[in-house]
Amino acid sequence: MTDPLTLDSALRIVRVLIANGLPRDDAVGNPAIPEQLRSQVRELLSREEMIVLRPASIITAESGRGDWLRRMDRSGWYYWPSLRDYLLNVKGWGAPAVRSLDESTDRILAEVSDPASERFDIRGLVLGYVQSGKTANFTALMAKAADVGFRLLVVLSGLDNGLRRQTQIRVNKELAGYADSRPGAVPLPPMGRQWHQFTTEDFDGDFRAGNANHSALQGTQPVLLVVKKNGPVLRRLHAWIDAAPEEVRRTLPLLVIDDEADQASVDTRGSYQTGTTSADDEDYEAPAVINGLIRQLLQKFQRCAYVAYTATPFANILIPHDTVDPSVGNDLYPKDFIVDLPKPSGYFGAEELFGRQDPETGELIGGIDAVRHIPDADLATLENGIVPPSLDRALLDFILAGAARAERGDGVHPATMLIHTSQRTDEHDRIWRQVDARFGELKDEWRYQREQGIRERMRERWQTEFVPVTRASFVGRERSFDQIEEHIGPFVEAVLVRQINSATGEMLDYEREPGLKAIAVGGNKLARGLTLEGLLISYFVRPSAMYDTLMQMGRWFGFRGGYEDLTRIWMPAELAGWFSDLANVEYSLREDIRRYEVEQVTPLQLGTRILEHPAMLVTNRLKSRFATTIIVEQSYSSQVVQTVKFPFRRPVDLAALLEENVLATRDMLGRLGTPTWLDSGPMWSNVSADEVLAYLATYQVDDEVRSLSLALLDSYIERQREQGELVRWTVAMMGRTSHDPRLGRLPWDIPGGIVNMISRSRLRGDPDSLGVITSPGDEAVGFTPEQLDQVTQLRQARGIGINPAAREIRDPSEGLLLIYPISRRSGQELVPGGARQSLFGDPNDPLARDVLGIALSFPRSMNAQSVRGTYAIGTAGWRPE
Incomplete structure (x- = not known):
């Protein structure tokens, strides 16, 4: 197989040639491109051309702005043409990615307002994804802002020196350039266009x-x-600004970029003011320090725009939309626009890694085979200061993954x-000592005792x-162990074990150490903003009860x-389930924004809603203290509900639950009489x-399942029955149409025939979930x-x-009630490495049981009644469709 680095280099050369006007065929046929790579380069370019770019969604307060x-x-x-050339020619971005960045930043810049306007005060929010390129977006926005006449550009970046420095380096590379014309950065602008930097x-x-x-504020x-x-x-x-001439503050256009805007910027202290309260009033409380200082900064200018960037906007959209503090003015609610950036091609987020459930079909979307679960016993071992087996395996995974990257030609990265x-x-110190010692042992084993087991x-x-x-x-990409073995030694020798926290002062500086190989042990400093370059293995056990904190800690996105x-991502199974739940929350929030754009609703007219979770908070209680919880009425009309989650991690509980469901199902079917037999099994009309309803009252669902409520289903059926709907049901058992001896047959006496068991496997990323149990048709x-x-006809039409x-x-x-008899032997034939795993590791284990899953299919209602779900909303209200 061709070395990917060589292919990557060839692709970059061709992109540069095309960007400089050469036809694609001529660029690919250039003598600089090895002949054996040309077909692959053509294929990759063709894939790029097929990428469908979803435009950024935007809800705006003024449609013609x-x-x-x-x-x-x-x-x-x-500035933007220079940055664009840098992204194409130096960074090697594909044309579709640059085009998407160009279009999305145009939409944001348009909302920021013309800097030549006599007066403006803009508040906006840009919603990206964790680790998805938000910095590239705001540097592109700043480049365009400078091109159109914004003169003072301030980036609020992080809470510590390391994050601030990381951002400074990035904007220097992409905007300001360097006097020594160093490679890997935009050229230093010509005289008259250079940036003043303080x-x-x-x-x-x-x-x-x-x-x-x-004087820098008075020039061009x-x-x-x-x-x-x-x-x-x-x-x-x-x-410093106060000491500048008043004319400067009156005429100078200011753009403030607030990176990670849900952190520190949101007011956690001030009282709710609507413009009629004085600072001397008894119930007045000043805003929190950082929030107040940001608002005061904006107040100093007649032409100012504040653009908040975050991947976790929960706190930002819960800011009171009409607060006017007597001292610092309007709060930072995005009153003028909210932009939802498109998900970049090749990005791996919560949906891609952990999966989410499609609300229409009930099927699992996304979820790749990257998540590994840390057993509860290992968590206890870790708390006792001992490296548990799962962490030991994770260290081996890091060595192997690093060696494999080196074999692929990426060893310098x-x-x-x-x-x-x-x-x-x-x-951190305790874990660091244990990991450092254990990694040293592995290094010594590979150096001196290679033939003795390692x-x-x-x-x-x-x-x-x-x-x-x-x-x-x-x-x-498949390689044998023999092919990667020669890279293991050099990789192990290069690895450093570092403790990254405020106590040690250590940091991961990829600028000074561009080929750094490191195991980073830490907490908060690794939890937000900091990009971990070449992140291969994550071992993560720290839970958080808040949506935004948990998502931001996912440095693997x-x-x-x-x-x-x-x-690979190692974490407790429950935590993996929470990330999957957050993928659903994130999807729902973005869908609301897209719908509001179509309806031309403004941010002040209609706030976004955030689906609440029984085990987590939306955000810090102080940030959401003015939020309210609403009950949103929703129906099951045209929906299917399936039981896909079972407590496989708790075998004793699982066995008891499955036995109860067998008894409940046999009891119901025994009352239904003689069925009609279909190819799939018996059907009762x-x-x-x-x-x-009696069956649903006895059928058992795991108490920890948050995505299905039998009580809500009961309530919906009862309400529809009062409307003359759902009064009669079809009940069918969905067995295999042919007998598979490996799966067996249902050992029940059903008049007229025998039911063949079916196969359903578990998701590897969420081992308590089957993902989906229904089949098309x-x-x-x-x-x-x-x-x-x-x-x-309907399928063809729609x-x-x-x-x-x-x-x-x-x-x-x-x-329609469908019952799925799932064999305990399901998945035994699966090849290791796929996204799924067998139902039971050992189907002969005394606790292994056949599984009875059910699906309830609800027809479209002519008069759908509603059941309830809870959402958090801010002071800008929400209304259903």
Whole structure:
């Protein structure tokens, strides 16, 4: 197989040639491109051309505000064209990615307002994804802002020097350039276009007035500041601006970029003011320090725009929308616009890694074979200061993944392992000592005792853990252990074990150490903002009860091009389930934004809603203290509900639950009489709703399942029955149409025939979940030929699946209950490395049982009654569709 690095280099050269006007065929046929790579380069370019770019969604307070940008002549722009060339020619971005960035930042800039306007005060929010390229978006926005005339650009970046410095380096590379014309950065702008900078790349290079000159605010060149969200720093900035001539503050256009805007910027203290309260009133309380200083900064200018960037906007959209403090003015609620950036191609987020459930079909979307679960026993071992077996395996995984990347030609790039167990620095020190000692032992074993077991352990781990995953999804990348073995020694020798926290002062500086190989042990400093380059293995056990904190701690989100199959995330199974739940929350929030855009609703007219979770908070209680919980009425009309989660991690509880369900099902079927037999098994028609309700009252669902409520289903059926709907039911058992001896037959006496067991496997990423149990066509069971014809016509007309179409066609008076007899031997034939695993590791285990899953298919209602779900909303209300 061709070395991916060589292929990557060839692709970059061709992109540069195409960007400079050469036809694609001529660029690919250039002598600089090895002949053996040309077909692969053509294939990759063709894939890029097929990428469908979803535009950024936007809800805006003023539909025509962006007209000024459409009228602008861009021929004199400098900063964005320079950045665009840098992204294409130096960073090697594909044309679709650059085009998406160009279009999304145009939409944001249009909302920011024309800097030549006499007065404006804009508040906006840009919603990205964790580790998805938000920095690239706001540097592109700043480049365009400077091109159109914004003169003072301030980036609020992080709470510590490390994050501030990381951002400073990034904007220098992409905007300001360097006097020494170093490679890997935009060229230094010509005289008259260079940036005035009063913050530096030094660790303590934050803003100090002694390094700043007021005359810079009066010239034509833009001023760029990257500052921490820190009280003393912001006060120094305030004092410097206050000392500038009043004319400067009146006419100078200011753009403030607030990176990670849900952190520190949101007010956690101030009282709710609507403009009528005085600061002397008894119930007045000033805003929190950072929030107040940001608002005061904006107040100093007649032309100002504040753009908040975050991937976890829960706190930001719960800011009171109409607060006007007598001292610092409007709060930071995004009153003027909210932008939802498109998910970049190749990005791995919560949905891709952990999966989410489709609300229409009930099927699992996303979820790759990268998640490994830490047993409860290992968590207890870890608390006792001992490296548990799972962490030992994770260390081996890091060595093997790092060696494999080196074999693929990526050995010069960083490789990182994250170990995040606690926020306490004393805990970090204890874990760091244990990991450092254990990794030293592994290094010594490989150096001096290779033939005494470690080579075979490595070989077995590679063949059982990595080869199957690569073979399942990335066939061309598969390598034998013998091929990667020569890279293990050099990789192990290069790895450093570092403790990253405020107590040690250590950091991961990829600028100074571009090929750094490190195991990073830490907490808060590894939990937000900091990019861990080349992150291969994550060992994460620290839970959080808040949506935003938990999502931000997921440093494994991002781009893993070329080594997706080598990435592993170790965490407790319950935590993995929480991330899957958050994927649903995130999806629901973004869907609301897209719908509001179509309806042309403004941010002040209608707030976004956030689905609440029984085990987590939406955000810090102080940030959400003005939020309210609403009960949103929703129905099951045209929906299917399936039991897909069972407590496989608790075998004793699972066995008891499954036995109860066998008794409940046999009891119900025994009352239904003689069935009609279909190819799939027995079917009973005209079953009363009372029978179904009685069955649901005895059928058991695990108490920890949050996505299904039998009580809500009961309530919906009862309400629909009062409307003359769901009064009769079809009940069918969905067995195999042919007998598979491996799966067996249902050992029950059902009049007229025998039911063949079916196979359903568990998700590897969420081992308590089957993902989905229905199959296409199941929901059309019992249909007449005429109804089946109607289903076919509807599918052709609307381009929908057979099951959703069947729900549209089924009579509203009739419900459908499907019962799935799932063999305990399911999945035994699965090849290791796929996204699924067998139902039971040992189907002969005394606790292994056959599983009875059920699905309830509800037809479209003519008069759907509602059941309730809880959502958090801010002071800007929410209304249902």
